[in-house]
Amino acid sequence: MVKNNSSTIMNGNNHTSEHMITLNIHIPHDNVIHSMQFDIQMLINDICYNIQQHLLMTIDHDLSEYGLFINDAQHSVRSYWLDPTKTLNYYALKNEDHVEYKNRYRPLKIRLLDGTVKTILIDDSLIVAQLMVYICTKFGIANYDEYSLVYDIDTDDSINNTKTATLLRDRSLQRTDKKMEELRKKCHTDDDTLWLDQSKTLRQQNIDEQSTVILRRKYFFSDTNIDQRDPVQLNLLYVQCRNAIIDGTHPVTYDEAIQFSGLQCQIQFGDYEESKHKPGIIDIRDFLPKEYAKTKNVEKRIFLEHKKHIGLSELDGKVKYTQLCRSLRTYGVTFFLVKEKMSGKNKLVPRLLGVTKDSVVRVDERTKDFIQVWPLTHVKRWTASPNTFTLDFGDYASAYYSVQTHEGQQISQLIAGYIDIILKKRKDREDKTAGNDIVDEEATMIEDIIAPGKATIIEPNCPSFDHVHQKNVYSPPIIRGTFSDSTNHSDHQQQGNYFSSQIYEQAKSLSNNQHSNDGTMLFSTIENARNTTYTVQSQLARELQ
Structure with a gap:
């Protein structure tokens, strides 16, 4: 490796030394290192442009594909790409730090479920959620938000044994019940499926050029x-x-x-x-x-x-x-083996907890018969901790449903993912309907005569003017990654962070409207009955006279 000790000052005019930083720019393609000085307020994108302008490089690729990369040789998962939209000051870099200037694009081996392996070039700086759009488009798949990547253990060799051990270490250390392990294998649960975290890059999850990932449907929605x-x-x-x-x-x-x-x-x-x-x-x-x-x-x-x-x-x-x-009842259900408290006894028993596109289910671990079904619209909120997972059904249940599991984060991400898809599809339909819903001011109006017993009083629902009423109808899509850090859980607090369900509030609102409509219909029926009774009584009185 050749090191060029000459220092180049970038945007250093009229700036004090405290605003400047010297970095060793390593260009792997040419195997050289250049020492360069930069203003810490410069954007990473501008730094890349200056590197391209001032350094002689034998690069025959599109320079727009290049970026700055912090390479941690000892811990590859700590390696990361610098965001072009951030300033240098955003990153905790020190004088004389080494930064690589290299191509962001690298090959990724993807195995399909039919066994075929395809290699495509991907942008290594993107998180998995962003990569899924590109990967699915490449394979001609429209519903990219229903697919994800799984680490392929079957292709693991002696070189990658350490990597697999790292990915599985947390789970294996937590599991000591041999009977549960045997039952887990028999039930074919999703517990040991190594889904990649969509909020992280491949590099942060130790997926390198030698790794193989599997493209699989994770959400059975459309x-x-x-x-x-x-x-x-x-x-x-x-x-x-x-x-x-x-x-x-x-x-x-x-x-x-x-x-x-x-x-x-x-x-x-x-x-x-x-x-x-x-x-x-x-x-x-x-x-x-x-x-x-x-x-x-x-x-x-x-x-x-x-x-x-x-x-x-x-x-x-x-x-x-x-x-x-x-047509099978278990179709579209993702199963997790958990332990729940036996009714009336202080004892934990195995149970399958399933998540589908519209419900959470309790399932018999032996026969996979459904014991209890909770619609997703009944789930008000949920929480995941390192050892438990808890569901709150709000007004639909008198108590929480809590289970013992080490897969709480996976269950949480799956529920959040389905709710995210539901909200996205619902918003798309609303936007499409709003686009077609054009009011014609000259449309024909039809006047209808309504009997007094069937009339409904319509009043403007005006809130008091001293308060601002604000309601969030839709939130931005969730990047389905790690929703809470296990280090945030204190020893005396079993619950983790709670995640509220937006579809619960919407369903509750619809339910209240339905009850209101039912009440209006009830009063109308009573009024009709009174009118009918009065009419009959009048007719009888006339006949008796």
């Missing part, structure tokens, strides 16, 4: 609209459904398992041919859950089911498979 017109998302959804059926994430009966495997044969092999499709040509473990793999004559049953789908195309088969999978 997947019902996926059909033949979107073959990319259809294939991703089909593979995720197929894997969940085979590994037991979705419990199915024997007959249902045969239905799924017959469709899978049609998708993979095409039309049934008696001379070709005979017992012994398929690996049953790739088509059936393991509890049915050794059933007698099961392969014949599969081919009989396969025969029913002659003429069905691959795309139509995938649509039918995903539709059949959606």
Whole structure:
């Protein structure tokens, strides 16, 4: 490495030394270091421009792709890119600190659920939430906010063992119950899925050029609209459904398992041919859950089911498979194994806590039967601590629902993610409706005669003028990352930070309006009854006379 000791002053005129800082600019491409002096009030973007103008570099790439990078060789997760919109003073840099000037773009290996691995160039300075827009666009996926990245443990080798150990360390240290661990594996929960934090960069999560990540659907919200017109998302959804059926994430009966495997044969092999499709040509473990793999004559049953789908195309088969999978009650549920207090006893028992696009559910850990369902609109707020997760249902329940778990942050992020998507979709619909809702002042007006008993008094709802009434209808989208730092929890406080649900308040408001309308209808009904009674009494009186 060559070091150039000459110092270049950038924007140093009329500034005292206290406003200046000397940095060692390392250019990895040329393997040289230049000592340069900068004004601490300069924007990072301007510093990059000055570096480009004053240093001779053999770079043949677009210089707009370059940026400043703080490289911590001992702790790579502490390495970070300097934001072009920030000033140098924003960062706690000292004189003679080393800063790398290099290309922000680097390759990232992404594995799809069908096993294919694709390598794309990504901007290493962006957080995962921003990268998802680019990655999904690259793969032709529209609903980028429903997908996320998972660290691929299967591709981990001896070089990366330390990395995997770091990612899993916190969870493994917290878990000491062997029975719970065995049950967790059997239930195929989301506890050990290493979802990347969307509020951090890949570099901050130790994902480097050698790492592989998996592109997976995390939120099952708009997947019902996926059909033949979107073959990319259809294939991703089909593979995720197929894997969940085979590994037991979705419990199915024997007959249902045969239905799924017959469709899978049609998708993979095409039309049934008696001379070709005979017992012994398929690996049953790739088509059936393991509890049915050794059933007698099961392969014949599969081919009989396969025969029913002659003429069905691959795309139509995938649509039918995903539709059949959606009919399962466990579809779209993300499960977490927790411990809850047994009713009437001071004892904790295992339970599955599930999160869907519209509800939170308590599920039997053995059969995956639903025990209790709470709509998301009933969730007023929730809190996650290192060892517990608590739900507050406001007026819909008399007590909190609290469980013991080390996955509180994951559950919290999942609920917040679904609420974020709901609010975003709702706002999009409202904006679209508002755009089409043009009032025509010359529109025809129809006058209707209303009976007194059916009339409703309409009054302006004017607040008192000495108070300003302000209500937040919609907040900016949430970046689904770490919502609270475990270091913020004190020893005497079990709860973490509370997160309030906006859809709870909206649902509550709608409910109150409904009750108000119900009251108006009730009074109208009473008034109608009184009028009818009075009319009948008058008629009887006249007849008696």
